[in-house]
Amino acid sequence: MAETKVPTVVVDDLHVVYRVHGPGAAASPAAGLRRLVTGKPSAAIREVHAVRGVTLVAYEGEAIGIVGTNGSGKSTLLQAIAGLLPAARGQVYTRGQPSLLGINAALMPDVSGDRNAVLGCLAMGMSRADARRAVPDILAFSGINERGDFGTLPMRTYSAGMAARLRFAIASAKPHEVLLIDEALATGDARFRARSEERVRELRATAGTVILVSHQLRSIRDTCERTIWIESGRLRLDGPTDEVLAAYESFSR
Amino acid sequence: MRETAVAPEPGDLHDLATRFGLRPAGVRPRLTDYARQVWEYRHFTTSHANAKTISTLGGTRLGQLWQVLTPLANAAVYYLIFGIVLGTRGDVGNFLAYLCTGVFVFAFTQSVVQQATQAVSGNLGLIRSLRFPRACLPLSVVLTQVKALAGAMIVLIGIIRLTGEPPRVGWLLALPALALQCVFSAGLAMVMARLGAALPDLKQVVPFITRAWMYGSGVLYATSAFDAHLPPGLAAAAHANPMLVYIELVRGALLTGVPLASPGWQLWLLAAGWALVAGVGGLVYFWHGERSYGRG
Numbered sequence: 162m163a164e165t166k167v168p169t170v171v172v173d174d175l176h177v178v179y180r181v182h183g184p185g186a187a188a189s190p191a192a193g194l195r196r197l198v199t200g201k202p203s204a205a206i207r208e209v210h211a212v213r214g215v216t217l218v219a220y221e222g223e224a225i226g227i228v229g230t231n232g233s234g235k236s237t238l239l240q241a242i243a244g245l246l247p248a249a250r251g252q253v254y255t256r257g258q259p260s261l262l263g264i265n266a267a268l269m270p271d272v273s274g275d276r277n278a279v280l281g282c283l284a285m286g287m288s289r290a291d292a293r294r295a296v297p298d299i300l301a302f303s304g305i306n307e308r309g310d311f312g313t314l315p316m317r318t319y320s321a322g323m324a325a326r327l328r329f330a331i332a333s334a335k336p337h338e339v340l341l342i343d344e345a346l347a348t349g350d351a352r353f354r355a356r357s358e359e360r361v362r363e364l365r366a367t368a369g370t371v372i373l374v375s376h377q378l379r380s381i382r383d384t385c386e387r388t389i390w391i392e393s394g395r396l397r398l399d400g401p402t403d404e405v406l407a408a409y410e411s412f413s414r
Numbered sequence: 415m416r417e418t419a420v421a422p423e424p425g426d427l428h429d430l431a432t433r434f435g436l437r438p439a440g441v442r443p444r445l446t447d448y449a450r451q452v453w454e455y456r457h458f459t460t461s462h463a464n465a466k467t468i469s470t471l472g473g474t475r476l477g478q479l480w481q482v483l484t485p486l487a488n489a490a491v492y493y494l495i496f497g498i499v500l501g502t503r504g505d506v507g508n509f510l511a512y513l514c515t516g517v518f519v520f521a522f523t524q525s526v527v528q529q530a531t532q533a534v535s536g537n538l539g540l541i542r543s544l545r546f547p548r549a550c551l552p553l554s555v556v557l558t559q560v561k562a563l564a565g566a567m568i569v570l571i572g573i574i575r576l577t578g579e580p581p582r583v584g585w586l587l588a589l590p591a592l593a594l595q596c597v598f599s600a601g602l603a604m605v606m607a608r609l610g611a612a613l614p615d616l617k618q619v620v621p622f623i624t625r626a627w628m629y630g631s632g633v634l635y636a637t638s639a640f641d642a643h644l645p646p647g648l649a650a651a652a653h654a655n656p657m658l659v660y661i662e663l664v665r666g667a668l669l670t671g672v673p674l675a676s677p678g679w680q681l682w683l684l685a686a687g688w689a690l691v692a693g694v695g696g697l698v699y700f701w702h703g704e705r706s707y708g709r710g
Contacts (some may be wrong), residue, residue, distance in 0.1 A: 168434050174428040218430070242442035245542050247705045253439040254431035258545055268540065269462075280465060283458035284544040289641030292457075316468070 163257035168338050170219040170242060170259070173182045174251035175292040177212040177234075177241045207260050211237040213394035214251070220340075224361065224371040226388040226402060226408050234394040235374045239341045242372070257338035259286065262329055270317040274327055275307055277316055281331035302328035302360075306351060326353050340364055343374045358384055378406055442704045449697065451547045455629040470558075481565030488521065489514040489573070496634045506585035506636045511669055513572045516633035517662045518566040519592075522559055523599045526623045529555045530603035535706050541708040548707045549700050550602035560596060567582045567592075570643035574668055587667035595660040597689040600698025608703045631657040637675040656688040 211234045219225055229235050240246040242253050243261035267279040278299045282292035303326040305311045305319070318326055332340065342361070361384050365371055375381050381388060381402060388405040390398040398405045431438075443451065470543045471477050489510075533551040534541065541548065558636050567588075575581070610616050611665075630652065632640070640652045651659065653676050662675050663685055674681065 168430060168436065169429040171427050171436055173431075174507040216427070218427070228446035240542060242439065244545060247440050252428070254427075254438050256434070256436050260545070261543060268543075269469060271472065276461070276468075280458065280461050281544065283455070284540075284546045285460055286454075289457045313554055313678070315472070366539050366661075384539055 166220040168218050168255045169221050170217075170372070171254040172215055172217045172242065172251070174237075175215045175238070175241060175248055175253060176250040177211055177237050177246055178208055178210050178249040179237070179246060181207050181209055192328075205349070208256060208354065211394055212241060213241070215391065215394070215396045216251075216395065217368050217389060217399060219372065221370060222327075222365060224365050224385040227374045227391060228378065228381065228388060228406065229370060229391040229397075230413060233391050235271035235306045235391055236343050237345050237394075238391065238393075239372065239374055240341075253340055258286075259339035259341055260332055260335075262332035268316060268328065271315050271407065273313045273315055274303075274319070275300060275312040277327070278312075280326075282334060283414040284403050285335055287335065299327070299334050302333075302356070304326045304356075322350065322353075326357075326390055329357055329360075333357075333364060336364065336367045337369055338340075339370045339372070342371065342375075344375055354380065366393045378410070382406065423662075441499070441699070444700065448547060448549070448704070452553070455546050459554045460545055460549065460557060463554040463561075465522050465563060468560050473611065476534060478635050481562050482569055483567050484562070485514075487501060487568035488676065490571070490675045492517055492634060495510050506673070507671055508574075508577050508579065511570075511577050511579065511674060512636075512665060513634065513666045514573050515568055515629070516661045518563070518570055519664050520596065520628050520631060520633050520657055521566065521661075522563045523595065523602065523657060524628065525562065526556055526559045526599040526603050526604050527624055527660055528620055529559070530606040531620050533603065533607040535612035535614060535617075538708060542682055545647075546702060549604060549697065552607040552700065553600060555607075556596060556600045556603050559599070563592070570668070579670060580670070581695035585668055588664045589687060590666060591660060591663035594685045594689040597693040598656055598660070598685075599692075601689075601692030601694070602648060604696035605692075608700050611703070611707055625672055626655060631655055632675065633661065636673070637662065638673060640641060640675065656692075659684045659688065664681075 175228065213234075215238060225237070227235050237246060239261055241248055242255065243259045244253070244255070245261060258385060272280070279292050281296050282299075283289065287295065300306055300312045303323075305323050305327055311319065316327070318328070321328055325364045329342075332342075340361075358380065361371055363374070369376075369385070373385060375382060385402050387400070388398075388402040388409075389396060390405050391411050398408055435709055438550075442448075443520075467478075471480055474480060476483065491514055497513060530552045533555050537551050543552075556651050564625065571585075606620070632652075637658065640649045644652060658675060659681050662683050665672050666678060666681070676684075
C-alpha cells in the first residue's frame with residue numbers, strides 16, 4: 162500500500178517546545194534584581210510543550226482536517242510542519258516548502274493591502290514581475306475592493322474577515338505542494354467560504370496536499386476525507402473524517 | 415481507525431521520507447546556499463524596506479520630507495552646543511561642515527544598530543507565517559537607513575556648498591567610503607539581530623552603547639584631540655575605530671584643508687578590512703542561528 166501512495170509530509174515523533182516572553186508573576190524591580198543576584202531564570206520566560214510526540218504521514222492529493230479543543234497544539238503543529246518553529250525532538254520531512262496560511266499571521270499592519278500582497282508573493286519566492294502580475298488576481302479573489310478601494314488602505318484598517326480573506330488569497334495565488342491552512346476559511350462570509358473551498362479543491366487537484374485546521378466542523382466535512390484529532394499535544398485519532406468527527410463531537414459535548 | 419493512513423512504524427519513517435525524496439523541514443542550508451538564497455530574495459528585502467519606510471513616516475504630515483528634516487535638525491542642535499556654546503572646533507576651519515559630516519555618517523550606523531536589534535524580535539509575525547532567509551530582515555533595516563543616508567547626504571552637500579566649498583570631482587570618493595560603511599553596518603546589523611532575538615533586554619542597552627561610541631568617534635570634536643589627550647596606546651586604538659575611519663574618509667573626500675586622523679592609505683585599508691571582517695563575520699554568525707529565529 163505504502164508504495165502506491167506518494168507521501169508529501171512525514172512527521173516522525175515530533176515534539177515542539179516554545180518560549181513565551183510575557184509579564185511574569187514577579188515583575189517588580191526588586192524581583193528583577195533578585196533574579197539577577199540568584200541567577201534564576203526569569204519568571205517572565207515560560208516554556209510551553211505544545212506538541213508531544215505526534216506521528217503522521219500525509220499523501221499526495223489528500224486533504225486532511227485537524228480538530229482539537231483550544232490550545233491543543235493544532236496551530237503549533239502546522240507551524241512546525243511549515244518549518245517555522247524548530248522541533249525540540251523528532252523530525253518533519255516535507256516535499257518542497259510547505260506554505261502556512263494562518264489567521265493570526267500578521268503581514269505588515271501599517272502597510273496597504275496591495276503592498277502586502279506584493280510582499281507575500283515575493284516571500285513565497287515569486288519573481289518581481291510574477292508578483293506584480295499576481296496582485297490584481299489576489300485583490301479580485303479576496304474581494305476586499307468590493308466595497309470601495311480598500312486595497313490601498315493599511316491592513317490595520319481591515320476587519321478580521323477582510324484580512325483573513327486577503328491572506329488566503331495571497332497564499333493560494335501560487336500552487337503549493339503542501340498548503341497548510343489555519344482557521345482561515347472560518348472568518349470569511351458565506352460567499353467567500355464557498356469560493357475558498359472551491360480554491361482548496363483546485364489546489365488539491367494540482368497534486369498538492371492540503372492540511373486544514375478549523376473549529377468549523379462543517380468546513381472540514383466539506384473539504385477533507387481524512388481527519389486527525391489532537392488533544393493536549395498528542396494525536397488522539399487519525400482516520401476517515403466521519404468517524405473522527407463523530408468521536409470528537411461526543412467528546413467535546 | 416487508520417483506514418486512510420498507512421500505520422507508520424517508528425524508525426521506518428525516516429526511510430519512507432528519504433525514499434520519496436522528502437527533505438527535513440527547518441534544516442539550516444549550507445552557508446553558500448544561504449548566501450545565494452539571500453540574494454534571490456533581494457526583491458523581497460527591498461520591498462520590505464520600502465514598506466517599512468512608508469509605514470514609519472506614513473503617519474506624519476510631512477512624510478518622506480522627514481528623511482531630510484531630521485538630519486537638518488540634528489545638525490542644528492549639535493552646531494549650537496558644540497560649535498557655538500562649547501567651542502570644540504579645534505584647528506578645523508569649516509567646523510559646521512566637519513561636524514555635520516560626522517553626525518550624518520555616524521547616525522547611519524547608529525540607526526542600523528538600534529533597529530537591527532529588533533529586526534528579528536519585532537517581526538515574529540512575519541517569521542512565523544512566511545518562509546524566507548531571515549537575514550533579509552536585518553538587511554532590510556540597512557536599506558531603510560541607506561535611504562535616510564541619501565537624504566542626509568543631500569543636506570550635507572547643501573551645507574558644504576553654503577559654507578563656501580567649491581564642487582570637486584574628489585567628492586565622488588565619498589561613495590566608495592560609504593559603500594564600505596554599508597557593508598560594515600550590514601554585518602553589524604546581522605550580529606545585533608541575532609543577539610536581540612536571544613536577549614530582549616538588549617534594546618534597552620543599545621542606545622547607551624551607541625552614544626558612548628559616538629563620543630569616542632571624533633564626531634563632535636576635532637580628531638587631533640586624540641593625540642593631544644590620550645596615551646599613545648589608546649590613541650592608536652582610537653584611530654582604528656571603524657566609525658572614525660569611515661567618518662574621516664568622507665570628510666577627506668568632501669572637505670578641503672581638513673586635518674585627517676591618519677594617512678589616507680591607512681584609512682582605506684582599515685575601512686576595507688573592517689567591512690570584510692564585519693560583513694563576513696556577521697553573515698556567518700546570523701546564519702548559524704537561522705533555525706532558532708521564531709521560537710520566541
